[in-house]
Structure formats: structure tokens, C-alpha cells
């Protein structure tokens with residue numbers, strides 16, 4: 001997966017992009033979603049989780065309060081974690097979450113507010129990290145840039 005950038009015109013298109021990207025993920029992998037409020041992080045996460053056949057998209061909601069939602073995966077993916085770091089305020093809280101442990105299995109870990117995850121918390125192997133930057137262009141348009149290190 002190399003760098004690429006697209007503009008989606010609706011939430012449905014963003015979900016469809018999530019389905020497409022899900023097919024290209026090889027676990028263990030950390031997928032960081034970066035972008036402002038309403039940029040479409042949860043919407044893309046719905047597509048990713050549903051694309052991995054871990055849950056129907058309507059069941060994928062923002063883990064803002066619980067911080068982590070866990071789903072059983074299929075095929076080569078053992079688990080899918082959907083994490084929201086919006087409320088995280090310190091490195092200590094990040095440590096408590098234990099994201100590295102989640103990645104140790106054949107897991108796909110999807111993280112909203114990836115900005116909050118400093119380098120110390122990111123996998124050192126570049127093929128285990130994908131960054132997706134989302135930006136609001138207009139009411140229904142979102143620019144989505146995918147950066148994979150490999």
C-alpha cells in the first residue's frame with residue numbers, strides 16, 4: 001500500500017473506501033486515523049471494521065467513552081480493535097491502554113485521534129503502521145490521504 005489521496009463525496013463513499021482498504025491490511029497493523037472533529041474518522045472506521053467482516057457497519061460506533069471496542073476477526077485477522085484517543089490526556093493514560101499488547105496478536109488496531117500517539121507508542125517496523133489523514137473539504141467532501149511506510 002503506497003501513498004495515495006482521494007476525495008470522497010459522501011459518508012457512503014468513505015465507508016466504501018474503508019472496505020477497499022480493509023482488503024489490503026496484513027495483521028498485525030496499526031491504522032492511525034488523523035483529522036479534526038467531523039473529518040470522518042469514525043465513518044472510515046465503520047468501513048474498515050465491516051470490510052474486515054468483524055461487525056456490520058451500523059454496529060460500529062465511536063468508542064469515545066469506553067476508548068476501545070474489540071471485535072473478533074475473520075481469516076488471517078484474529079482481532080480488530082477500534083480505539084478513540086480523544087479523551088486521552090497523558091502518556092501515562094496511553095501506557096495504561098497497552099496498545100502494543102493489542103498489536104502483538106494478529107490484530108488490526110484502528111485508532112482515532114492518532115495525533116495523540118507519540119513516536120514511542122508507534123510500532124518501529126514500518127510495515128506495521130498506516131497513517132490516514134482526513135480533512136473536511138466541504139459539507140460532504142472529505143480528502144483522505146493514505147500513507148504507508150512500506
Ligand SMILES: Nc1ncnc2c1ncn2[C@@H]1O[C@H](COP(=O)(O)OP(=O)(O)OP(=O)(O)O)[C@@H](O)[C@H]1O
Pocket residue numbers: 008009010011012013014035036037038039040041042043044062112139140141142
Ligand atoms: N465524504 C464524507 N465522508 C465521511 N463523512 C462525511 C462525508 N460527508 C459528510 N460526512 C459527515 O461528516 C460526519 C463525520 O463524522 P465522523 O463521526 O465520522 O467524524 P470523526 O472524525 O470520527 O469525528 P470525531 O472527531 O467527533 O470523532 C458525519 O456526520 C458524516 O455523515
Ligand SMILES: [Mg+2]
Pocket residue numbers: 041042043062112
Ligand atoms: Mg469519531
